Amino acid sequence: MIDEIISMMDLEEKARFIVGVGLPGWFGNPHSRVEGAAGETHPIERLGIPSVVLADGPAGLRINPIREGDERRYHATAFPVAVMLASTWNRDILEAVGRAMGEEAREYGVDILLAPAMNIHRNPLCGRNFEYYSEDPLLTGEMAASFVRGVQSQGVGACLKHFAANNQETNRMLIDTIVSERALREIYLKGFEIAVRKSKPWVVMSAYNRLRGVYCSQNEWLLTQVLRREWGFDGFVVSDWYAGDDPVEQVKAGNDLIMPGKAYQISSKRRDEVEEIVEAVRSGRLSVEILDRNVRNILRVLVNSPSFRGYKYSNMPNLDEHARIAYDAGAEGVILLKNDGILPLSLDRRIAVFGTGQIETIKGGTGSGDTHPRYVISIIDGMRERGLRIDEELADTYRRYVDAMRGMDEYRVRTGLFGEPRAPSLPQDFLSEDELDRFAKKNDVAVLVISRISGEGYDRKPEKGDFYLSDDERSLLEKVSRIFHSYGGKVVAVLNIGSPIEVASWRDLVDGILLVWQAGQETGRIVADTLIGVVNPSGKLPVTFPRSYDDVPSWSFPGEPRDNPLRVVYEEDIYVGYRYYDTFGVDPAYEFGFGLSYTTFEYRSLELERIGESVRVRFEIENTGGIPGKEVAQVYVKAPKGRIDKPFQELKGFHKTRLLKPGEVERVEVELDFRSLASFDGEKWLLEKGEYEVRVGSSSRDIRLIGRFTIEEERRYDP
């Protein structure tokens, strides 16, 4: 049937079919029928082919909540950001979030959700890290696969992005990523490979950057050889918005759909893509077979889309139900980094809340990963709603302070590149010592909120106020710590951030640290419930928190020349995140996989069993503490010394337990496939012979059980 449709299309129609209609609602282009959607394809009415709608993004469907001349509202749920979803290490949660977002997409008339985003956290300063899952490819791939399954169960498509090695925002549309094939395959492609093989995504988005000299969207090796031939991808590839510089090269490379179309609207160097493609076929530069191939790739997927099936969407997704899913996901993604016995707080504790982030709570980052929910529960409102005994006088002081400051020109909230509000950071240390003293006397606990926001188009900075605390955040923290402790009070820091900050130099000043990430619309409720123990934290770090930025291995970030980088060489190669810290003996502030609980867990009875070309790892986990909790068990493998250098250990499996009551035991089973233990030797995946150590832990540095198995004969696998 598809070939029949293609045979009825003329050259111009084919070219139009593979190029978007231009960024909807911008540069005089008509609005999308789903206002705020990122893109739309050309319909071919003559053949009954409808247009389809593509919309972001990873933290929830990004569409405009308001439409001109329309009383109705089109809000979508703001879920926790991806790094927080990954902190749950819970595949079921990712699938549930995917289902909810898929339903919202479908019921608002969207065919393809432009998520999940799954680039590796190569460096803590990448401005979009919040949209990405982890520094580890296995965790990334597993989270993405579950999410995709959830989205696509709703009859809409998911889109893995940004393929590949798009690990920074600085000069993202030009930067040339130079990385070894080994690091590429083991670290930067691996997550995509897992998700493609396991979840059959409808769409993959090629990235903006160049990869070893060639734009990803024009890179045949990447898009056709690796993605399709090696991994068996059978969906279609879409370009990132305005990526690359030559649509004909994109078509040839296997970038099936070019988005958003009309690149000349943003650059005088570009022409109309449809014309260029038509011309290229006429002049013989592009064969019609290749064009047909791309049309077929797209059509094969889109015939199943809601628009093609004529689905009548309701504009009424189940937002109440999805709010509960957003809450549950966030509740499992909170990470308890430090607890000197102060948490959970009993309900009679009197609490003084500091930091303007209590009011201006960050729900998520900016750019295409932003969302427009019905509401965002701030941290102070969440605490109030949940009945915590907050000092209302102090809360009111903050309210008045924030209002007054935002009224001043210097601190006025402005509009950014994507129409997002951009609020200059407010000075934090505005209370006098006398006032602090008064609040310390009448309260038992200080909760100090530290917030950070970042987003698409720019990277964070290794400076005070960003990766480091600002001087006045630090002075507030020092004073609060000194004064509260002088009265026997306690201090808890709440980190409302999207990517690591420096904590090692100040963590001794506080008694507890709760990493609440950017938890979406339910942030305040999630924070409150975790503080009082209604939620027992069970998140674990999907990224390392380094002691100092100087310890970060990707020192070449964001490339050279420093002031306007055009090239970035991944000198650290495969030693990304914990692979570096563990191998080279560098102590992080908090290691990969770390996270405390209000209860304790014991690991025991490790058994390894060889089954064909895999090893089955079995062990037991018991909740040995006093309250119910969940544990994330991590299985690392340490390879024998052989021809290929290996990291000290690598994550090869994980399991999140169900909620275990005190004394309850769960038997865990994790399967390690031999192929997944191999390294890329330049041509093939090589599994060397020797003794392998299986390390089962509560974090990458809290290994509880060790077992061993032997590979007698080396194995080589085709890529």
Ligand code: BGC
């Ligand atoms: C982003 C993508 C996004 C697209 C459409 C691009 O700028 O990099 O992640 O899906 O815009 O909004």
